Amino acid sequence: MISPLCARQIAAQTAGQARRVAIETVPETGSTNADLLARAAQRDFDAPLLLAAESQHAGRGRAGRTWHSAPGSSLTFSLAWPFRRSLPQLVGLPLAVGVAVAETLNALGVAARLKWPNDVLLEGEKLAGILVEIAPPGEDRVTAVIGIGINLALPPELRSRIDRPAAALPSLQADRNALLAALLNALAEACVEFEAGGVAAFAARWNALHAWRGERVAVLDGARTLHQGMAAGIDDSGRLLLDTDAGRVAVLSGDVSLRRAEA
Numbered sequence: 001m002i003s004p005l006c007a008r009q010i011a012a013q014t015a016g017q018a019r020r021v022a023i024e025t026v027p028e029t030g031s032t033n034a035d036l037l038a039r040a041a042q043r044d045f046d047a048p049l050l051l052a053a054e055s056q057h058a059g060r061g062r063a064g065r066t067w068h069s070a071p072g073s074s075l076t077f078s079l080a081w082p083f084r085r086s087l088p089q090l091v092g093l094p095l096a097v098g099v100a101v102a103e104t105l106n107a108l109g110v111a112a113r114l115k116w117p118n119d120v121l122l123e124g125e126k127l128a129g130i131l132v133e134i135a136p137p138g139e140d141r142v143t144a145v146i147g148i149g150i151n152l153a154l155p156p157e158l159r160s161r162i163d164r165p166a167a168a169l170p171s172l173q174a175d176r177n178a179l180l181a182a183l184l185n186a187l188a189e190a191c192v193e194f195e196a197g198g199v200a201a202f203a204a205r206w207n208a209l210h211a212w213r214g215e216r217v218a219v220l221d222g223a224r225t226l227h228q229g230m231a232a233g234i235d236d237s238g239r240l241l242l243d244t245d246a247g248r249v250a251v252l253s254g255d256v257s258l259r260r261a262e263a
């Protein structure tokens with residue numbers, strides 16, 4: 001039996017948090033990221049706010065992609081967090097979020113690993129995606145909307161819409177409120193730590209979770225290959241380090257592929 005998302009249950013399991021987070025759940029929406037960005041633009045809240053949806057019909061992914069999910073078989077939520085940091089200082093936030101998600105899953109016995117910059121993989125297949133979007137900056141703070149989608153089951157109609165190998169976590173489907181509470185605790189801690197220390201504070205933990213460390217990978221911009229080399233982890237700015245034939249390069253953006261790397 002799949003439990004419905006319930007704000008009260010999630011709040012009860014996150015009550016010990018130093019930073020209070022308001023929690024809302026809705027049966028359906030287009031995109032929890034879009035909803036929180038719109039509300040942030042209207043100054044609808046000024047403290048951390050979590051919005052979780054049973055179902056999204058216009059889920060957004062990175063690089064303009066669509067995030068497909070199915071009611072009850074995915075966990076889809078966004079956390080809006082106001083940071084007292086400048087916009088450029090938030091560049092590495094998605095990596096810190098990836099660490100928080102993967103460590104939470106590891107603590108629940110799931111061997112999740114990270115693909116740069118912030119896909120969460122299980123045995124090489126995508127289990128969860130992270131999309132961080134920034135609301136129009138206020139006077140003294142910048143609000144990041146941290147959107148996370150986790151596959152808990154992959155019914156055939158969902159699998160047929162996803163164009164890449166995907167994984168799911170049926171063992172965690174039964175109590176999505178407990179999973180969401182554990183994630184929220186870890187994310188709130190990560191946001192506080194990120195505000196103090198930036199992405200450098202997460203580099204060693206990210207590297208310990210790196211799925212493709214030591215593997216030959218290609219970094220792509222659409223169909224174009226930008227670099228090829230051995231993935232060596234991230235540096236203190238969150239850049240992917242690649243050992244190429246021409247020496248070490250630090251990559252700022254792109255999609256990483258194992259399949260497209262030439263031997």
Ligand SMILES: O=C(O)CCCC[C@@H]1SC[C@@H]2NC(=O)N[C@@H]21
Nearest residue numbers: 031033059060061062129147149
């Ligand atoms: O891997 C990606 O491309 C990122 C996917 C992020 C999906 C989540 S689901 C909750 C939140 N709302 C959205 O519209 N997108 C994010």
